[in-house]
Amino acid sequence: MTDCLTGCAESPGDFAARLLAWYDRHGRHDLPWQKDVTPYRVWVSEIMLQQTQVGTVIPYFQRFMARFPDVHALAAATQDEVLHHWSGLGYYARGRNLHRAAQQLVDQYQGQFPRQRQALEALPGIGRSTAAAILALSGGQHEAILDGNVKRVLARHRAVQGWTGEAAVQKRLWALAEYLTPAERVADYTQAIMDLGATVCTRGRPRCDACPVADDCLARAQGLQSSLPTPRPRRKQPLRQVCMLIIQGPQGILLEQRPPTGLWGGLWGFPEVASVAEASGWCQAQLGGEPVRHEAMEPFVHTFTHFRLHITPVRVWVQNPAGGVMEAVGRVWYKDTAQAGLGLAAPVTRLLNQITQEDGEINGSHGEMRNAG
Structure with a gap:
């Protein structure tokens, strides 16, 4: 029987099982933020990784952690010092919001990260996917994420048409993300689907022959890998x-x-x-x-x-x-x-x-x- 959400006979558990088996053998397990995992370290890495490649982020993350090892150290720092450690990483509102959020975490939560996604979303610079990633990766909570890599995997696997920034497309992708996220090994699954998008289901030249979920990928079946996700409508940059x-x-x-x-x-x-x-x-x-x-x-x-x-x-x-x-x-x-x-x-x-x-x-x-x- 075909599921009305996924458009295929596959169960969400089957998708997750294949992805986790691939992750155990081929996923990334030695990134700096995967060591001594805490909500703080996951949070900083997730903010840095927005719009920025892993290879660029790693040295910034290491220097940032050396100077600001916990949320209290970050909250106590001056904005100048925080931005100095952010210099060159770009999108500087991320650094300012990180600093403001750290101060709010200390003032309102005694430096502890709340375990409710909505409470995290209320902090500066933390959206739904980042909040979910903090909870899933640091505590294994059953939360679905939808960053750029995950959007690409799901849009291709289910042949979701339309620019991923459109509200209707976002709603569809969020529904898929929630449906496919398993109840067990949530942290590993979350890292696995991000890794799949970053290393296999890449923006250019996806390596479908190495993909654990390629057999029922609709984009592959229809030859749409290069056209999905649908690109953002082009606007001339002023x-x-x-x-x-x-x-x-x-x-x-x-x-x-x-x-x-x-x-x-x-x-x-x-x-x-x-x-x-x-x-x-x-x-x-x-x-x-x-x-x-x-x-x-x-x-x-x-x-x-x-x-x-x-x-x-x-x-x-x-x-x-x-x-x-x-x-x-x-x-x-x-x-x-x-x-x-x-x-x-x-x-x-x-x-x-x-x-x-x-x-x-x-x-x-x-x-x-x-x-x-």
Whole structure:
């Protein structure tokens, strides 16, 4: 008899059994967050793994755990320090939400993770799938997850048409995820279906010959592996433009802290203007004088999920900025060996490294660089 949900005669237990047998032999068992498993370690790994490959996450996770070994250490840290350890990982709202959620966990739950999915979902940055993953992976609770890898496996196995971001498609996939999640070995099954999507049922060139559930995969039977899941409707990415002022004075390079929300929220970066022509005016208004000289560097494009940012870096040398320039909250003079704990956006780090590599140690004397020797 064909089940009305799965569209096949297969039982959910059969799907899980095949997947678990494959996982026992071929799954990933040595990832850092699979050792000394706690809700905290699972949570941090799940947040880091959003939109980010495992290979990229591993060194960040290890450094993060070394500095913030538990939720109390994370809650007690400053946002600057948290974002510094997040620098380069991207999607910085994840780091800010992680910090805020840690503080709420300490304040409201004495640092303990609630065992109810809805309570976890109420914390900043934790959605339904992440909350379920925390409970399933750390405690074996019967919760279904639906991250990007799982969506791909289920959309192909059941030939679910439509972009997975659509509400109706999401509802269908959630129903499948809940139906197929077994009552036993929930943690292993959860890791197994994620591993299957990450290593076998991949976005490009899925290895169907190695898949434990390929025999009744509808996408494979219909030759739809390359077209499922249905891609997101393409939208032209808008191009924004900005000039970053790399202002170099006697004490180093001027950095400003960005507002707590929005693009690169809470990170440190260069002052920004709309065009190169505004560089001198900005210095006059903010530093109390004209720059000694300025020159534009090679522009480049930094790509975000929804838009591209065309960045024109402008190096600006100043000699004697007004004394009040540093009275503004959220400004520092940066040197390559100082302020090591600041959270910096990737383009800012790139430009600071470029300046150091090309010219040597940052030194603002007379608006020039001194070679480090």
